[in-house]
Amino acid sequence: MLRIAVLGAGRIGRIHSTNVAAHPNAKLIAIADPVAAAVDPLAEALGAEAMNDPIAAIDRDDVDAIVIGTPSDNHADLLLHAVAKGKAVMCEKPIDAGMERSQAVVDDVKAKGGKVMMAFNRRFETSFAAIRKAIEAGEIGEVRQVIISSRDPGLPPEDYVKSSGGIFRDMTIHDLDMARFMLGEEPVEVSATASRIVDEALTAKYDDYDTVMVTLKTASGKQCHINNCREAVYGYDQRVEVFGATGMLQHDNLRPTTVRRWTADITEAQEPLLNFFLQRYAQAYASELDAFITALVEGKPLPTSVEDGLKALALAEAAIESVRTGQTVRL
Numbered sequence: 001m002l003r004i005a006v007l008g009a010g011r012i013g014r015i016h017s018t019n020v021a022a023h024p025n026a027k028l029i030a031i032a033d034p035v036a037a038a039v040d041p042l043a044e045a046l047g048a049e050a051m052n053d054p055i056a057a058i059d060r061d062d063v064d065a066i067v068i069g070t071p072s073d074n075h076a077d078l079l080l081h082a083v084a085k086g087k088a089v090m091c092e093k094p095i096d097a098g099m100e101r102s103q104a105v106v107d108d109v110k111a112k113g114g115k116v117m118m119a120f121n122r123r124f125e126t127s128f129a130a131i132r133k134a135i136e137a138g139e140i141g142e143v144r145q146v147i148i149s150s151r152d153p154g155l156p157p158e159d160y161v162k163s164s165g166g167i168f169r170d171m172t173i174h175d176l177d178m179a180r181f182m183l184g185e186e187p188v189e190v191s192a193t194a195s196r197i198v199d200e201a202l203t204a205k206y207d208d209y210d211t212v213m214v215t216l217k218t219a220s221g222k223q224c225h226i227n228n229c230r231e232a233v234y235g236y237d238q239r240v241e242v243f244g245a246t247g248m249l250q251h252d253n254l255r256p257t258t259v260r261r262w263t264a265d266i267t268e269a270q271e272p273l274l275n276f277f278l279q280r281y282a283q284a285y286a287s288e289l290d291a292f293i294t295a296l297v298e299g300k301p302l303p304t305s306v307e308d309g310l311k312a313l314a315l316a317e318a319a320i321e322s323v324r325t326g327q328t329v330r331l
């Protein structure tokens with residue numbers, strides 16, 4: 001039985017806490033969040049202790065592992081403290097908004113032999129995982145191109161935008177990790193373009209963007225295209241296509257049912273897409289947490305690492321530099 005404390009009782013903290021509480025090999029000991037109104041009802045509903053100090057939660061003797069779901073600008077401090085205390089960690093992305101700090105975190109985790117998993121949940125979504133397996137099994141031959149479309153239904157709240165590190169480090173980072181997962185080879189060239197066409201005032205205030213495209217190329221010539229927008233009026237749009245020498249693999253959006261409707265006015269109508277990440281990736285979050293708990297309980301390697309977090313961040317930084325300079329960045 002792995003005893004876990006979750007840090008953060010916001011959108012992602014709630015899903016991780018609920019999944020820990022439901023897991024047969026884990027016990028949710030505590031949830032820590034400085035905002036009592038966020039943590040108290042959640043902890044009560046899940047039978048855990050509500051705390052306001054995340055450091056005190058990490059320090060508890062009755063806690064073996066920590067799940068970090070706090071705003072992105074304090075991941076590094078909490079992660080390092082947990083590793084120093086010998087606790088295993090599952091941490092939301094990014095490690096930190098800066099490369100230097102992220103590299104220092106990776107070095108520290110390595111030096112201390114820390115067990116840290118980056119929460120790249122999409123790798124654990126059944127169909128994306130199946131695509132990866134099919135690639136590994138050689139079903140489509142050598143991968144040539146990966147196309148990733150990832151659009152949010154709407155802009156996040158201003159407070160979130162403020163501490164997010166910007167769209168490339170916050171949102172595109174998932175797709176950059178997906179690109180690495182599907183390409184099976186590290187990108188060495190990054191080009192990007194970025195616009196403020198959803199909410200210019202908000203994004204300009206934080207030197208951020210809301211609509212971006214990235215292209216990646218590996219040393220052997222494999223290509224990847226990523227497109228992101230913070231607003232898609234038809235819902236949370238998450239699609240991946242992998243094109244190879246002997247075939248193609250695709251995963252489309254998900255809906256509550258697969259029913260298609262025909263009437264006098266419309267044909268091929270389907271229900272709206274699953275609303276946002278909490279619904280679309282509910283299975284992925286549960287499988288991700290299960291992979292974390294199972295690896296620790298069985299003493300096996302964690303499926304993702306801080307190095308994966310650093311590599312995805314390096315690609316995000318290269319995309320930002322490409323936007324700034326208008327040049328392709330070579331890694």
Ligand SMILES: NC(=O)c1ccc[n+]([C@@H]2O[C@H](COP(=O)([O-])OP(=O)(O)OC[C@H]3O[C@@H](n4cnc5c(N)ncnc54)[C@H](O)[C@@H]3O)[C@@H](O)[C@H]2O)c1
Pocket residue numbers: 007008009010011012013032033034035038054069070071072074092093094119120121160170277281
């Ligand atoms: N993997 C994913 O699909 C995914 C989705 C959403 C968010 N995230 C990541 O999760 C993190 C949180 O995002 P969110 O959408 O849940 O944000 P949120 O604003 O909904 O919640 C953050 C919570 O953390 C609390 N908090 C602030 N400082 C804290 C501290 N020092 N210790 C403990 N709690 C603290 C806040 O009071 C708030 O309740 C971000 O890093 C984000 O990048 C990941």
